[in-house]
Every structure is written in structure tokens, then in C-alpha cells.
Amino acid sequence: MDKDKYQTTKYFKKCPMCGMIWDIRAQLLSDPDAKVTGYIANLDHAELGIFLFNHETCGTSMGIEASQFTDMYDGPIYTEKLTRSAECPGYCLDKAELRRCPSKCECSYIRDVLDQIVNWEKSMPQSDQILPSAYRELRARHSLNRKDVSV
């Protein structure tokens, strides 16, 4: 009973301004109205950096911790921090910089994840062609909460 309640209120992100809810991460990433605009690096703990998204529907910017996305990366993670060294292009010092980092730095894999988000294919959430299993689940869940006159 309580478990069911928990399941239906769980979501990936809610817009702090308009209350729009993205139930799962892929839904946010493929939403044409949710655009990644920046990255506030955390130089001590790379995974605690903040990805900035703009919700274009209401014009609010919202931050999501990089740790929510780091599982998207499957390459090497370097152990040495090169920030401000000769090999560092300084991208992490500019929150509007979205490019991948060429240096073998502890922080560079976060920028690789960021690049994936920047290049994520945007789509209309109504389509069953995109992410079929995730969206079917999503729509099934939503239809339970909606009085659907077409049924």
C-alpha cells in the first residue's frame, strides 16, 4: 500500500518553477524543451558537479548533480587532476563551456557525459518509436492516473 504510493510519486526531476515532472532520465534528455546550458564543475569531487538545464517552457534553469548521469560513461577515468596545468584547456572554469575535454584529467569523463547529453536525440515524448520500453511503461503509468475517455 505504502509501496504503491512511493512508486507513483517517484520521479527523476521536477521543474522547480512549473512543476513539470520527468519520470525517467531518458525522458528529460529527449525533451526538446529541456536544454542543457552549462556545467558547474566541482573540482574536488567531479561527480558532485552540477549540470544546468533550461526548461524552455517556463524559462527556469534547474541543476542536476553529475552523479545522476555518470553511469552513462564507460571509458577510462583518470586519477590525476590536471586543472590549471599546461594540459588543461580551462573548460571547467567556465560554466557555459559544454565541450569535451581532451586532457587525461580526473574531471574529463564528466565532460564526456555532458557531451552525450548535449548530443542526445530530442524527440516528442508521445512517440512510441523512441525508447519503446521506457515510454510504454511511462504511458501506462500515466493512463492509470488519467480519465481516458477513449477507452
Ligand SMILES: [Zn+2]
Ligand atoms: Zn518548468
